[in-house]
Amino acid sequence: MTNVAHPIVIVGAGGAGLIAAWRAASMGAPVILFEKNTKVGIKLLISGGGKCNVTHDGAMEELRREFSHHESRFLKHAFFSFTNADVRRMLEARGVATLARPNGRVFPSTGRAADVVEALLSLLWECSVKVRLGSRVESILIDGNGVRGIVVQGKTLLAQHVVLATGGASYRKTGTTGDGFLWATAMGHSVVPLRPALAPIGLRPPLPDAWRGIALRDGCLYAYSAGKRVDSCRGDLLFTHEGISGPAPLAVSRAAAQAMEVGDVSLRFDFFPGLDPSALDQALNQLIRSNGRKQLGTILEALVPNRMIEWLLTSVHVSVQTRGHVLLRADRAAVVRLLKSWEMGSVERIDLDRGEVTAGGVALSEVDPHTMASRIVPGLYLAGEVLDIAGPIGGYNLQAAFSTGFVAGESAAREWLDSHESGLLIARE
Numbered sequence: 001m002t003n004v005a006h007p008i009v010i011v012g013a014g015g016a017g018l019i020a021a022w023r024a025a026s027m028g029a030p031v032i033l034f035e036k037n038t039k040v041g042i043k044l045l046i047s048g049g050g051k052c053n054v055t056h057d058g059a060m061e062e063l064r065r066e067f068s069h070h071e072s073r074f075l076k077h078a079f080f081s082f083t084n085a086d087v088r089r090m091l092e093a094r095g096v097a098t099l100a101r102p103n104g105r106v107f108p109s110t111g112r113a114a115d116v117v118e119a120l121l122s123l124l125w126e127c128s129v130k131v132r133l134g135s136r137v138e139s140i141l142i143d144g145n146g147v148r149g150i151v152v153q154g155k156t157l158l159a160q161h162v163v164l165a166t167g168g169a170s171y172r173k174t175g176t177t178g179d180g181f182l183w184a185t186a187m188g189h190s191v192v193p194l195r196p197a198l199a200p201i202g203l204r205p206p207l208p209d210a211w212r213g214i215a216l217r218d219g220c221l222y223a224y225s226a227g228k229r230v231d232s233c234r235g236d237l238l239f240t241h242e243g244i245s246g247p248a249p250l251a252v253s254r255a256a257a258q259a260m261e262v263g264d265v266s267l268r269f270d271f272f273p274g275l276d277p278s279a280l281d282q283a284l285n286q287l288i289r290s291n292g293r294k295q296l297g298t299i300l301e302a303l304v305p306n307r308m309i310e311w312l313l314t315s316v317h318v319s320v321q322t323r324g325h326v327l328l329r330a331d332r333a334a335v336v337r338l339l340k341s342w343e344m345g346s347v348e349r350i351d352l353d354r355g356e357v358t359a360g361g362v363a364l365s366e367v368d369p370h371t372m373a374s375r376i377v378p379g380l381y382l383a384g385e386v387l388d389i390a391g392p393i394g395g396y397n398l399q400a401a402f403s404t405g406f407v408a409g410e411s412a413a414r415e416w417l418d419s420h421e422s423g424l425l426i427a428r429e
């Protein structure tokens with residue numbers, strides 16, 4: 001089969017697909033990008049609460065270490081091929097200045113995710129990528145020699161190089177319905193079971209409705225299963241209509257969801273991770289001594305949000321009305337235990353669809369980390385969340401999508417150019 005006229009096909013116009021398309025086209029290969037939505041970068045638009053935390057500041061080696069061991073090893077080449085500095089340079093060259101917050105998170109300085117998407121789109125126009133919106137790819141065609149094309153809206157398009165950038169299986173309304181996982185499985189790939197990550201957590205029994213909107217700052221959340229700690233995270237926690245959300249719950253949700261598959265998972269919260277129990281006891285004692293005539297409920301307002309105090313004290317059988325100067329030592333010890341290790345309840349649910357990322361995906365051992373090429377199907381490349389990669393919050397996931405997209409686009413273009421017109425690459429670089 002001659003393939004001169006066959007373009008490189010990119011499936012999915014999220015962070016990974018957009019960068020893959022740009023990189024491949026900028027090297028001189030013809031590229032068609034298919035997106036089922038009527039606009040590109042839907043998830044980018046909602047990321048970071050509409051502000052888009054595009055990447056994380058710092059050495060790429062440090063960014064890499066935020067991923068689990070096997071993910072981090074896999075990402076090494078990609079992270080150094082297209083770094084956080086490259087992401088910022090790319091955006092800044094399109095007029096989108098970026099800003100690193102003190103916590104390392106990098107945002108467009110306008111605080112508008114739409115600016116990031118527009119910048120990426122302008123890169124595509126510049127290098128003549130054909131963008132097909134409202135075009136759901138139905139299947140990938142392969143034969144014994146590898147990729148042969150795709151079927152889109154009932155029509156076959158021949159292609160020998162396809163980049164799968166279809167994202168995960170959460171936030172399905174944004175278009176990520178897990179199509180890539182089904183195709184990868186049908187083509188012989190293993191897909192590591194899909195699980196929610198960075199998802200809110202529902203608790204059993206539910207916590208009081210009146211707590212909605214309360215934020216606990218800089219505590220430590222622990223998840224336990226069968227008496228063993230499965231994960232923990234120090235950070236903020238927010239009470240919502242669903243249960244708990246915010247940085248700490250989102251961070252432990254992945255391990256908690258996995259542990260739930262084999263048994264009950266319970267959560268505990270330490271309000272003061274920076275103080276050991278005796279230091280907290282001393283601090284509390286001091287507070288009580290200097291407010292001896294006040295009721296315990298009032299005294300604790302200095303430590304715990306108002307709306308929670310009565311409920312929490314009742315849970316440890318201490319009266320909110322007890323005056324400080326008559327508080328028994330045993331009751332003070334109970335309050336310290338509560339503040340250091342509040343038993344929040346059991347995890348009722350963690351929904352895949354509510355995860356900011358999908359953990360699991362196409363097995364990394366079946367993808368070459370230097371090219372993002374499938375080790376199973378020649379001509380197939382994979383990038384972004386369709387892979388078994390899920391990082392923490394902070395811009396890590398978009399960086400992973402951009403870096404793997406860059407490598408996938410570059411490798412597909414190199415192969416395309418090698419097999420078509422080897423002089424072109426040199427001429428255009």
Ligand SMILES: Cc1cc2nc3c(=O)[nH]c(=O)nc-3n(C[C@H](O)[C@H](O)[C@H](O)COP(=O)(O)OP(=O)(O)OC[C@H]3O[C@@H](n4cnc5c(N)ncnc54)[C@H](O)[C@@H]3O)c2cc1C
Pocket residue numbers: 011012013014015016017034035036037041042043044046047048049052053054055135136137138165166167168171174175176177178179180355356357383384385386394395396397398399401
């Ligand atoms: C609410 C929310 C907030 C987030 N905030 C951040 C953040 O601030 N920083 C960060 O780093 N990460 C964030 N993430 C995670 C991050 O957005 C994703 O990890 C990243 O976008 C994944 O990029 P991707 O290109 O692999 O997939 P996606 O961006 O999901 O793109 C995949 C695309 O493929 C398309 N597609 C799927 N199937 C087909 C098909 N059959 N035919 C055609 N098109 C198809 C989909 O419509 C979709 O547009 C957030 C996620 C969510 C849900």
